[in-house]
Amino acid sequence: MIATRFLSLACLWFASTASPAAEGPFAHRGYYLTFMRMPTYDLDDWKRIVDGIREDGGDTLMLWTAGAFRSERYPITWEYNKDHENVRADFVRELIAHAHAKGVRVLLGFTPFGYDGVNRYAAEHPELKATGPDGKPTAAFGIGCWGWNLCPSKPESRRFMLDYAREMVDAYPEADGLLIEASDYAACHCPDCGDRYFDHEFAFVKAISDHVWGREPDAEVVVYPHYFSGADAPGLGVRGARMPFDPRWSLIFTPHSAAPEPSLMEKARGSYWWDDSPSRHGPREIQAGARRARDLKATGYVPSFEAFTFVSTDAEEGQEWLKGTRQTPLGFGWLAPGDPPYDEVLARVNRIAFREFTRDPDLDFDAFRAILGRELLGEDASPEAVDDLLALQAVLNGDRTWCQPATVASPERARAMADRGELTPERRDAIRADRDRLRAIIGRRAESRSAGGREMARVARWILDRSGD
Structure with a gap:
């Protein structure tokens, strides 16, 4: 299989790139990874992922842990994820x-009153479901873990949330702190919440922060600005609170759900910019993210590099065809379920981009291209070969979403789109153009002298084979 043939190149990569954290404008940098949605990777795999963070100049792993932590008090929070390697073997302390x-x-991550693990509690306690804008109990929602967000004004919701979070913190006391990620999809609109939603949520945030600081005064607790800004929370239909800000907190901001707040940043221990560039895009977007973080004067850039491998039990993104299918990490469908994607040539493009652009967000892109060619293509590192590498990445990312591979690499998605009348003539033309690019890459790289060049040809061939081309 392709992953096996790539192994020798991966070994060369790790042998040649071990380095201390890169210099640059950020005190901290690293990746945000949804541990709970990556169930197929064991301790050895995660150790290798951590090694990669360091090799990429990073010093921070935001590890979204809820739902993959085997709670003794609330097994409902992980039963959906019982095949997760950490639920089976609980190795997070060793990983830390x-x-x-x-x-x-x-930093251990979770969302108050919602998302993975926590949203399953309402399956046993439906009376705790949040209320939607229509005045009815909220509908089920999720990514991998489907359930219901909870109403934070209800005493049992608050008791459960604090008890569960404390259990997780106490299970992994060596962790360096928490990422408390406010929901980006729903709030409670009941009469007791509404525009006081974040007042209620803040009571929990302060309580769990105090618990963490009581154990370790120097622990970093990263929170969203919604508790302090008073601004509208994007997409939620409620306003933020105006609670007192403790300068021991750090802040995190995102393009879609948490706008930067410079006046708060001045008070905070630290501040982070998050985006999805490494997960879903390419080097130019990573450079733009690093520049955005630098220009904001954020002390850290910790974007997503999530690689989902869960089996979809629901219609993710409204796509019925995904039910019962395993997610393809970063769209790399040639991998076996237990093979992490970060050593693959297209992932290494983004890893090198992250390393170089967090060191120097203004690095000339042609200089970056030269580094990319030297490290991945060796003696075949011509400008044309680098063009092929970036073109291949663009094809595989294409119209890829969080949960759906690019249409050109997924006959199942193409059929679903055709059935719904969404495979327009323009989209068919774009797919044909992508296939033409792949054939050209195979023609130029199949006999490459470098392992990276040959890997490009194999990936291109895999994509074409998927459609019977």
Whole structure:
């Protein structure tokens, strides 16, 4: 299989790139990874992922842990994820020890009153479901883990949320802190919440922060600005609160759900910019993200590099065809379920981009291209070969979403689109153009002298084979 043939190149990559954290404008940099949605990777895989963070100049792993933590008090929070390697073997403490040995900090992530693990509690306690804008109990929602967000004004919701979060914190006391990620999809609109929603949520945030600081005064607790800004929360239909800000908190901002707040940043211990560039885009977007973080004067850039491998039990993104299918990490469908994608040539394009642009967000792009060619293509590192590498990445990312591979690489998605009348003549033309690019890449790279060039040809061939081309 392709992953096996790529192994020798991966080994060369790791042998040649071990380095200390890169210099640059950020005190901290690293990746945001949804641990709970990556169930097929075991401790050895995660150690390798941590090693990669360090090799990419990073020192921070934001590890979204809820739903993949085997709670003794609330098994409902992980039963949906019972095949997760950490639910089976609970290795997070060992992973944290390994990360510390490599100079990487680990912040445990979760969402108050919603998202993975927490949203399953309402399956046993439906009376705790949040209320939607229509005055009715909220509908089920999720990514991988489907359930219901909770109403934070109800005493049982608050008791559960704090008890569950404390149990997770106490299970992994060596962690360096928390990422408390406010919901980006729903709030409660009941009479007790509404525009006081974040007042209620803040009571929990302060309580769990105090619990963490009581254990370790120097722990970093990263929160969203909604508790302090008073601004509208994008997409939620409620306003933020105006609660007192403790300068021990750090802040995180995103393009879609948490606008930067410079006046708050001045008070905070630290501040982070998040985006989805490494997960879904390419080097130019990563450079733009690093520049955005630098221009905001954020102390850290920690974007998403999520690689989902869960089996969809529901219609993710409204797509019925995804039910019962395993997610393809970063769209790399040639991998076996237990093979992480980060050593693949197209992932390494973004890893090198992250390393170089967090070191120097204004690095000339042609200079970056030269680095990319030297590290991945060796003696075949011509400008044309680098063009092919970036073109291949653009084809595979194409119209890829969080949960759907690019149409050109997914006959199942193409059929679903055709059935719904969405495969327009223009989209068919674009797919044909992508296939023409892939054939050209195969013609130029199949006999390449470098492992990277030959890997490009194999990936292109895999995509074409998927459609019987």
